[in-house]
Amino acid sequence: MARIGVFVCHCGENIGRTVDCEAVANACGELPGVVHAVDYKYMCSDPGQNLIKEAIAEKNLTGVVVAACSPHMHEKTFRKATEGAGLNPYLCEMTNIREQCSWIHEDRDAATAKAIDLTRFISEKIKRNSPLAPISISLERRALVIGGGISGLQAALDMADGGREVVLVEKQPSIGGHMSRLSETFPTLDCSQCILTPRMVEVHQHPRIKLLTYSEIESVDGYIGNFSVKIRKKARGVDETRCNGCGECQSVCPMKKIPSEFDAGLGNRTAIYVPFPQAVPNIPVIDRENCLRIKGMQKKKAKAACGRCAEACGRDAIDFEQEDTFVTEKVGAIVVATGYQLYSIGKEQTRKGITGYGEYGYGTVPDVIDGMQFERIASASGPSGGEIVRPSDGKVPKRVVFLQCIGSREPSKGIEYCSKLCCMYVAKHTMLYRHKVHDGEAIVFYMDIRAGGKGYDEFVRRAIEEDGAKYIRGRVSSIQREGEKVRLTGFDTLSGEQMEIDADMVVLATAMQAQPGIESLAQKLSVSYDGHGFINEAHPKLRPVDTNTAGVFVAGACQAPRDIPDSVAMASATASKVLGMFSKERLEREPTVAGVDKVTCSGCFHCERACPYGAVERYEVLNRSGEVEKVIAEVNEGVCQGCGSCQVACPSKSIELEGFTDAQIFAAINAL
Amino acid sequence: MKIGYFPGCSLHATAREYAESLGVITGPLDVEINEIDDWACCGATSAHATNHLLGVALPARTLALAAEQGHEQILAPCAACYSRLAAARRAVDNDPATGAAVEKAIGRSVGTARPISLVRLLAELAPKVREKAKRPLEDIKVACYYGCLLVRPPELNDLDDVEAPTMMETVVKATGAKPVSWNRRLDCCGGGFSLSRTSSVVRLSRTILEDARGAGADVLVVACPMCHSNLDFRQKAIARRSEGGMDIPVIYLSQLVGLALGQDHVALGLGRHFVSTASFISRIPGPREGESAAATEVG
Ligand SMILES: Cc1cc2nc3c(=O)[nH]c(=O)nc-3n(C[C@H](O)[C@H](O)[C@H](O)COP(=O)(O)OP(=O)(O)OC[C@H]3O[C@@H](n4cnc5c(N)ncnc54)[C@H](O)[C@@H]3O)c2cc1C
Numbered sequence: 001m002a003r004i005g006v007f008v009c010h011c012g013e014n015i016g017r018t019v020d021c022e023a024v025a026n027a028c029g030e031l032p033g034v035v036h037a038v039d040y041k042y043m044c045s046d047p048g049q050n051l052i053k054e055a056i057a058e059k060n061l062t063g064v065v066v067a068a069c070s071p072h073m074h075e076k077t078f079r080k081a082t083e084g085a086g087l088n089p090y091l092c093e094m095t096n097i098r099e100q101c102s103w104i105h106e107d108r109d110a111a112t113a114k115a116i117d118l119t120r121f122i123s124e125k126i127k128r129n130s131p132l133a134p135i136s137i138s139l140e141r142r143a144l145v146i147g148g149g150i151s152g153l154q155a156a157l158d159m160a161d162g163g164r165e166v167v168l169v170e171k172q173p174s175i176g177g178h179m180s181r182l183s184e185t186f187p188t189l190d191c192s193q194c195i196l197t198p199r200m201v202e203v204h205q206h207p208r209i210k211l212l213t214y215s216e217i218e219s220v221d222g223y224i225g226n227f228s229v230k231i232r233k234k235a236r237g238v239d240e241t242r243c244n245g246c247g248e249c250q251s252v253c254p255m256k257k258i259p260s261e262f263d264a265g266l267g268n269r270t271a272i273y274v275p276f277p278q279a280v281p282n283i284p285v286i287d288r289e290n291c292l293r294i295k296g297m298q299k300k301k302a303k304a305a306c307g308r309c310a311e312a313c314g315r316d317a318i319d320f321e322q323e324d325t326f327v328t329e330k331v332g333a334i335v336v337a338t339g340y341q342l343y344s345i346g347k348e349q350t351r352k353g354i355t356g357y358g359e360y361g362y363g364t365v366p367d368v369i370d371g372m373q374f375e376r377i378a379s380a381s382g383p384s385g386g387e388i389v390r391p392s393d394g395k396v397p398k399r400v401v402f403l404q405c406i407g408s409r410e411p412s413k414g415i416e417y418c419s420k421l422c423c424m425y426v427a428k429h430t431m432l433y434r435h436k437v438h439d440g441e442a443i444v445f446y447m448d449i450r451a452g453g454k455g456y457d458e459f460v461r462r463a464i465e466e467d468g469a470k471y472i473r474g475r476v477s478s479i480q481r482e483g484e485k486v487r488l489t490g491f492d493t494l495s496g497e498q499m500e501i502d503a504d505m506v507v508l509a510t511a512m513q514a515q516p517g518i519e520s521l522a523q524k525l526s527v528s529y530d531g532h533g534f535i536n537e538a539h540p541k542l543r544p545v546d547t548n549t550a551g552v553f554v555a556g557a558c559q560a561p562r563d564i565p566d567s568v569a570m571a572s573a574t575a576s577k578v579l580g581m582f583s584k585e586r587l588e589r590e591p592t593v594a595g596v597d598k599v600t601c602s603g604c605f606h607c608e609r610a611c612p613y614g615a616v617e618r619y620e621v622l623n624r625s626g627e628v629e630k631v632i633a634e635v636n637e638g639v640c641q642g643c644g645s646c647q648v649a650c651p652s653k654s655i656e657l658e659g660f661t662d663a664q665i666f667a668a669i670n671a672l
Numbered sequence: 673m674k675i676g677y678f679p680g681c682s683l684h685a686t687a688r689e690y691a692e693s694l695g696v697i698t699g700p701l702d703v704e705i706n707e708i709d710d711w712a713c714c715g716a717t718s719a720h721a722t723n724h725l726l727g728v729a730l731p732a733r734t735l736a737l738a739a740e741q742g743h744e745q746i747l748a749p750c751a752a753c754y755s756r757l758a759a760a761r762r763a764v765d766n767d768p769a770t771g772a773a774v775e776k777a778i779g780r781s782v783g784t785a786r787p788i789s790l791v792r793l794l795a796e797l798a799p800k801v802r803e804k805a806k807r808p809l810e811d812i813k814v815a816c817y818y819g820c821l822l823v824r825p826p827e828l829n830d831l832d833d834v835e836a837p838t839m840m841e842t843v844v845k846a847t848g849a850k851p852v853s854w855n856r857r858l859d860c861c862g863g864g865f866s867l868s869r870t871s872s873v874v875r876l877s878r879t880i881l882e883d884a885r886g887a888g889a890d891v892l893v894v895a896c897p898m899c900h901s902n903l904d905f906r907q908k909a910i911a912r913r914s915e916g917g918m919d920i921p922v923i924y925l926s927q928l929v930g931l932a933l934g935q936d937h938v939a940l941g942l943g944r945h946f947v948s949t950a951s952f953i954s955r956i957p958g959p960r961e962g963e964s965a966a967a968t969e970v971g
Contacts, residue, residue: 347836358836359858412826480855
């Protein structure tokens, strides 16, 4: 005979204000099979949990129903309490009389009646619950990191230092991401390369990190603990095992005028190139779109168009015929750290629904550049060797105007969010400029200054008070060419004055956007993303580095605009999550997964088509002589997420979700 | 192609030449424009500055008439008229309460007719303009002036890009002329302050004309009677304040297209401007050889 205990929680005022909890307890006490029913102010508190534990012992309960908040909130708490009192945790269920009752109703009598109904519903279900034991699944204790910016590097190093093997996949020829292109970094103005390069080298030399650059994720199979990832290694055109990075090939390449991506188009590179001198690995790559030899091969020209690099290479490392190759890696966890791209100011946009600034003359008025271009101009490794000169004529600009919020906080351009760190890097830019051009004037147009962070507001104040940056609150309406100058027409919203400024150079602080193509990667990983393409965290406050797919974590600017300190903190957080997961030999999983009745299953595989997770597999039933008698469905417990779609689809009722069997659900419905 | 036509007040009065040139070019471009019967003033700035409902209801009535007379589109050559019609369309479509109030006020259903500006219409007809062009305007350098109301406010924009529209340039290229690249294409000329704050208009219009001249333009092309009046009629006053004078003819886009189509300049109303267009016209060679003079075709 069932002996059910019902525990009704007031949740302080949250439930008690609208639902008469005592009446609910009294009414439930009368239900068939219920031998104990009480109400209490905070059931999740220690005394509340003790009420449950004591009742289980004293009344010899066979089932516990807690009428309180959403099971998302406290199911774990109450199941643990139940287990602590010696009862199987799956014999404890919650009924939600807060989110689904007290919070959404006003009439106390009606809400109380509904709370009783909801509790009766679960009381009937629980009579048919059976004890379940967690499933144990195998665990591949290696991790994959996607993206080799500062976030990915940090995550990889932390995990590898923690003793686990890591595969790091970077799509560019070198690791380093955006940080490798920055000059000096806020809030301390330390040189970006100087703090980053050692990490890059450390990653490269780490015995437990397998580095795959110029590579991309092709497909992802499997589930937490057991992912199988196929990686495409793009044809580099250079044999990595032979190349020693001497650089001879670059110096002989005749294609010398290709705009360098690393220098944001301000410098040039060759067709066979290492993106920057500190690149890791220091192995060149052939740009197939610009290499004369490869273009000739594609056009099936009989005579080899070029080949100087191959002739110059003393180690026979150049391989024009090289093709993409594939490797498959088995890993237990994945960290996504694919970073960001910058908003493009002109007409060409990489995302739908985003438009540019036609009135800002980017691309048409010379000396209107973006923040990353300024970083390259200011960088010691940049095209001007760190001297601040403007691109059009190489002269030192005496008046530079910086515009904040280009794209950011601009719903009419399609981006309503704040990119968060532009206020900081613009302040940094004014400092870098004033430190190098003492008689130069730095003017900033801003909407608000958002400098939240340790030492951040002080940093902006320093730019204004010590380095003399002039901040004007207002927007610029247009940027035009006026002879050798760049004319800005704008409005100072504090003094209410219209203004016209003739500048030598204009720097636009553009918004941070999600990487192009992030959606397709996210789909391969089954992780969700927001309308802008930023990867969604599982919970904005409590699970900031988890995604909605178990075993996949997220770090850095691919989740939202993030500066370096934020990115590194997130990266270390993902590493600690993964290391925690890897501290066990096997993974435990909730046993609420689907199971197949092998006798009645006819092998129609409707369940296979219904399953969104690919958890249904094929199982061959053999007769005594070892021949296949029939092929039926089988559920991979590691993959099954317990959604129940198969159960609904099965015509012969041969597949059922543990904890949510037809018998349980129909009994509950009949109780209403 | 058949569309409704809303001349508004100016095309019957101060901007007669705009209407005349339109009348001359539609035929060769296979467009039939039908003036909306019983149209009323769009209300211009006066109405919407006085009363929101009035500002919407007046143009909405014209939209309603156009729909009743079987038009899906109404050509509004005046940029201000276009703007008011578009504002009414938007207000009625986006807010059911306004829609209901307007329909009560005008006593009819607003229907679904949509306004179109002359710039968009001609940009869509650009291939045809190119095909029918008889007089090469190759040596003519044109400054395309959009002003405010064709693209602003952005939610009423009729053109390809609010901040960097190219549709006028597309039309100019189709005529064979060369659009120059200049800065003040989208600046304000002073608009309706022409009489109340003439000095502002003179100042604003001057920067526009000076910039166009600096960019080497032979002629300024507009698609708004208000802009035209400020830039053309005020040019004498502007020239007095500007070094080296001015003397830039300001013509309508439809007139330029008419010239390319080989139409007679008198029929195109090119004699009606304050700044003489004579020297500019004299620079345009006659129709290409083997083609009859267009002037005789125009009745
Ligand atoms: C102008 C400017 C100045 C800045 N200055 C500062 C500063 O002074 N201080 C500061 O703290 N922050 C600064 N930042 C911010 C800083 O750049 C970021 O915080 C940081 O780069 C984020 O690192 P990340 O690793 O998350 O992303 P990223 O640096 O973008 O790295 C992501 C990496 O992932 C790779 N990748 C992308 N997609 C894939 C894929 N599908 N497969 C494999 N690999 C992939 C990319 O190639 C890249 O290497 C600045 C930003 C800008 C724009």
